[in-house]
Amino acid sequence: MGVRANQRRVSPLLVEDDGSRNNRPAECQFGKNLKELGSTWFADLGPPFGVMYCLKCECVPVTKRRRIVARVQCRNIKNECPKAMCDEPIQLPGRCCKVCPGDIYNPDISQDVPSPVTQEEEERNMKHFGALLTGRTSYFLKREEVKSIYSTNNPLNIVATGRFTFHKKNLYYSFYTSEKIMRPRLIQFIDETGHILEEHSLLISQSGPFSVYQNSTGKICGVWRRVPRDYRKLLKDELLNVVLLWGGDFQAELAIAGKISKYPALSTELFSSLLEPAPDTSPEQMSGSGGTAIVSTSSGSTSSIHMTLVVNGLFGHDEIADVPLNIRLESVEKKQVILEDVVKVKKPAHDYNVIEFSSPVSTHDLRLLTRGKLVLTIESRKNPSLKVQGNIVTRVSCELFQTLLAPHNIESKTRSSGLAWLYLNKDGSLVYNIHTDDLNLQENPVITLLDDRVKRKTELEDLTSSLSFDNAIGIIDRLGPRVLEPLYSENLAINVATRTDENLIRGRLIARPVADARDSVEPILLKRLDQNSPAHLIGMAWLAVDNQCSLHYEITLNGFLSHQQKFQLLLEEIPIEAPGAPVSRKILEEFSGHYTEGFLLGMTSYELAKLETSVCYLEVRAQERGEVLLRGKLKATKIPSQCFPVYTDNNVQSVFSPNDHNDNHLPAVDTKCYHSNRFYDEGEQWKSGLEECTMCSCVHGRVKCEPFKCPPINCKADDLRTRTGECCPLCLSSNSISEFTNSSVSRGCRLGDQFHSAGSSWHPYLPPNGYDTCAVCTCDPKTLEINCPRVQCPSLNCSEKVAFRPDKKACCKKCPNVKQSDTDKTPSDMLRDQGSRKGTLKSTEEIIANGGCNVAQTIYENGQEWHPVLPSHGEQKCIKCRCKDTNITCDRKRCTRSICNNRLSGKRRGMTNAQNHEIDECCSNQCRRSRRHQNQKRYHRDNSERQSNPNKS
Secondary structure, three states: OHHHHHHHHHOEEEEEOOOOOOOOOOOEOOEEEEOOOEEEEEEEEOOOOEEEEEEEEEEEEEEEEEEEEEEEEEEEHHHOOOOOOOOOEEEOOOOOOOOOOOOOOOOOOOOOOOOOOHHHHHHHHHOEEEEEEEEEOHHHOOOOOOOOOOOOOOOOOOOOEEEEEEOOOEEEEEEEEOOOOOOOOOEEOOOOOOOOEEEEEEEOOOOOOHHHHHHHHHHHHEEOOOOOHHHHHHHHOOOOOEEEEEEEOOOEEEEEEEEEOOOOOOHHHOOEEEEEEEOOOOOOOOOOOOEEEEEEEOOOOEEEEEEEEEEEEEOOOOOOOOOEEEEEEOOOOOOOEEEEEEEEEEOOOOOOOEOOOOOOOOOHHHHHHOOOEEEEEEEOOOOOOOEEEEEEEEEEOOOEEOOOOOOOOOOOOOOOEEEEEEOOOOOEEEEEEEEOOOOOOOOOOOOEEEEEEEEEEEEEEOOOHHHOOOOOEEEEEOOOOHHHHHHHHEEEEEEEEOOOOOOOEEEOOEEEEEOOOOOOOEEEEEOOOOOOOOOOOOOEEEEEEEEOOOEEEEEEOHHHHOOEEEEEEEEEEOOOOOOOOOEEEEEEEEOOOOEEEEEOOOOHHHHHHHHHHHHEEEEEEEEOOEEEEEEEOOOOOOOOOOOOOOOOOOEEOOOOOOOOOOOOOOOOOOOOOHHHHHEEEEOEEEEEEEEEEEEEEOOOOEEEEEEOOOOOOOOOOHEEEEEOOOOOOEEEEHHHHHHHHHHHOOOEEEEEEEEOOOOOOOOOOOOOOEEEEHHHHOOOOOOOOOOEEOOOOOOOOOOOOOOOOOOOOOOOOEEEOOOOOOOOOHHHHHHHHHHHHHOOOOHHHHHHHOOOEEOOOOOEEOEEEEOOOOOOEEEEOEOOOEEEOOOOEEEOOOOOOOHHHHHOOOHHHHHHHHHHHHHHHHHHHHHHHHHHHHHHHHHHHHHHHHHHOOOOO
16 A cells, blocks of 8 residues: 555656647646646535545646646546445545544545645745856766757857846846847756756747837846746755756757756855957857856955856866966956955866855945956866857846835825836946936925935935936936845835925835836836825736746735735726726736736637727725725737737728637627727617717627707798707697796606606617607697607508508508508598498497407407507517407517428419519518428438438438
């Protein structure tokens, strides 16, 4: 049993050679959850099944063409349960195996749980790493199993150096490379056996998004997210290698590699140097040589410099012990030597040699060092032709320094706030960006950099001259140690003062690694919506989309918030800033405290395109109360070209498509229409603001407009009046003309959002069909009540000839060869005509007493038949109703098979046009459904015959 358990603890390494690998991390996705490589869990199948405690799943590594990818493997562990030693074992909740009552022993197969090491301990034990990549350090790429994949031919002696910072299971990486070669296209993390554990593309599309930081500093920046536990152990044991690759599909690739190792001096590194073969050396003699320097300084009365040098290629074949090297630091401008010393390497190695070196320097020399004016040279004392050198520049680590500018006094009533972010470019200059909000320029604000290490704040730089409106943007060229040291120790602050407040808003700069969200152009300020909220309640947000089309975000809130307070982060999108615009909201994350960062997978190309083309906001809400605390408008987020929708000539879809959604995307919004500088809801109607006397409606996301249709008015010409702003005339008696003229307050009726003057009449506007001309609405001038009676059509007896509509817009049918229409007759007129034809005129009471029917104020005699009329749909000519002894029955016209078969040949069978019209109009759908049903039955019958007799042709 023990051997079997040990076998289960080791994840099986399955080998698959078929298929291609997508550029994604080695992790498993189970449902909507990401699982770390090597982790185990019980399968949660969701409702109604829930957690299956006998179904154990594991995220195992799989090799596909030297690349390690992750796969989910699940197995039933019920058969692995030991037999309980009692008659009636029980199964406890959350367990798979049955146990005896009272037995505290848990026989379930234990899950692979990592050693109880806290995240803080893990980061303290493995925080900073470095790497040197030269031809000599790439020796393992020349092994038989991998040498056919990489080309290590390096005639230009390309060299690179990297820095790595481990933080919250993420490995941030930064590189300096030789300037004589372009940016590498790929980075790989490889174990000692040559398997690719992680791979990132470093190419930046010509259409963007461009990295402002990487372009300005010349660095290569990125992050390996969620490093699996097994790989973290390789990193800690210094068994992880990094590879940079150049080239493409049509040329041989150049690859240089190096081991990722711990260097204690990295925790205090202030400057770096990439050491390459000197220009006056022989390329063949210096092939594969290079180095890097980790430089730190201390200022004050005893200023000094400390360097950790990692070099190779400076030793002859006969030099095996105590080899002396010259170390020289000299000024670029004045060509003078600042310091020079000799160190001895006890036992030279082919790939790595680590040298520690310290020396006192003057304050003037430190100033030259901070401005990138010094060159470091290391050469063999015995053979000076073996020499590497490089400028001492800003340290390799990709980092920027950011802060929120909030009132220093928690009881301040100011409405001013802001944010700032700074970084050092390749020349060692400080690039600063300060954005303020609601800053009163009439108060003569002053922006300064302060050393916040002591109680009496020391003013280091005045940045006020670069303030323009709400922004202060500039570069400080002549930096010194008094600025760099507090900057790197996170003791540098930005203060905004006015005539009335020395500390109006301020913030201390905090270092953050540059990757994903923080590699965007600029952050946004999240401002409070309620001005009664505390003045210090502000936030900062970074947002970016990577080359794999994943959305990354980072949120920083001010430090006055409680760590236990819970918030929701929402992304809000609207197509355009206009009244009534449709809003899409998506909860990105629920978090607590004042900081969070994350990513959103699975967004479609249409959703990503909205980030660049639509108006987007980020909101921070209090989770308990649901109120919006902070809100900020995003700048247009640049999307990589490969993440945009692919359109063809026959498939052009709007980025505002409401159908583009699923569980992982922004929720779908109700279809809306944009017209007259605002949005309208589906089914809404309105008077056009672009054309007079035009009515519009929103139908399936499209605007439909048509001119007003005024009903006819039986009125004298002298009594016709038209109000200002009205489109249809009113009929007013002579007694009410003066009241109409002198009235300053418009009286009338309101139907929905439409206002109609007292006494006016109109046809109702019913989307999507438009104006219903078979109904006339009136606004009673006295009671202001609306009444919309429809035209009541008479019952026709066409003597075996079928009644029909003369056109689609006609309200009533007519008999063939009837010249006069009864459309305008009222129901009382129609009853009078019916009574006249029968010789007697019956009253309503008499008709009802004799078995008649009353339908919506329309009286029908006993035995009378008619077609019902539905509001907004008109007369239902395929339905016939009958009044029989005060009871009403309605039947739909049934089309027999003979009628359907002869429908198209009706003329040859002697039918009239009216009869053919009714058959076509009422029976077309029924006959079509009947034919489709018969075709389906015939298809299934033929299919069954073919299966039973396959030889039948």
